[in-house]
Amino acid sequence: MFSRRQSQRARERATEYATCKDFQEIFREDMAGLHLLAYLLTGDPARAEQCFVAGLEDSIHGNPVFKQWARAWSKRAIIQNAIKTVAPLSAPANAAPPRQLEIDGQSPLIAMVLGWTAFERFVFVMSVLEGYAVRECAALLACTDQ
Numbered sequence: 001m002f003s004r005r006q007s008q009r010a011r012e013r014a015t016e017y018a019t020c021k022d023f024q025e026i027f028r029e030d031m032a033g034l035h036l037l038a039y040l041l042t043g044d045p046a047r048a049e050q051c052f053v054a055g056l057e058d059s060i061h062g063n064p065v066f067k068q069w070a071r072a073w074s075k076r077a078i079i080q081n082a083i084k085t086v087a088p089l090s091a092p093a094n095a096a097p098p099r100q101l102e103i104d105g106q107s108p109l110i111a112m113v114l115g116w117t118a119f120e121r122f123v124f125v126m127s128v129l130e131g132y133a134v135r136e137c138a139a140l141l142a143c144t145d146q
Contacts, residue, residue, distance in 0.1 A: 018086035
């Protein structure tokens with residue numbers, strides 16, 4: 001039988017980790033930003049939607065994550081799914097720009113980013129917009145940091 005102290009510690013541990021409900025709330029609250037992240041990475045509305053949904057599923061069913069890391073983990077799940085979906089290193093550099101989602105008043109920055117190659121988009125979004133270190137980008141993209 002658990003001692004009172006062991007029971008208390010078990011309850012504290014249970015509240016340290018993000019739950020399914022926590023991730024659902026994050027994806028609901030941050031839906032626009034997370035979907036934009038997926039769209040900038042994939043350059044395609046349908047693929048962006050797939051990455052968004054897969055990111056939610058991976059966040060819910062993946063490894064336990066501390067609550068304070070849940071938002072960053074959600075973004076990372078979307079990034080990882082986008083990498084699997086697009087394979088930016090194997091995409092030809094001279095490929096046609098991706099289809100653009102028609103948004104009234106779309107930002108010139110978004111239009112510019114969507115005109116880049118897949119690899120350029122990934123590096124820009126991950127390093128500049130999301131603040132990943134160059135080494136972390138290289139590790140996720142399975143390339144050198146050069």
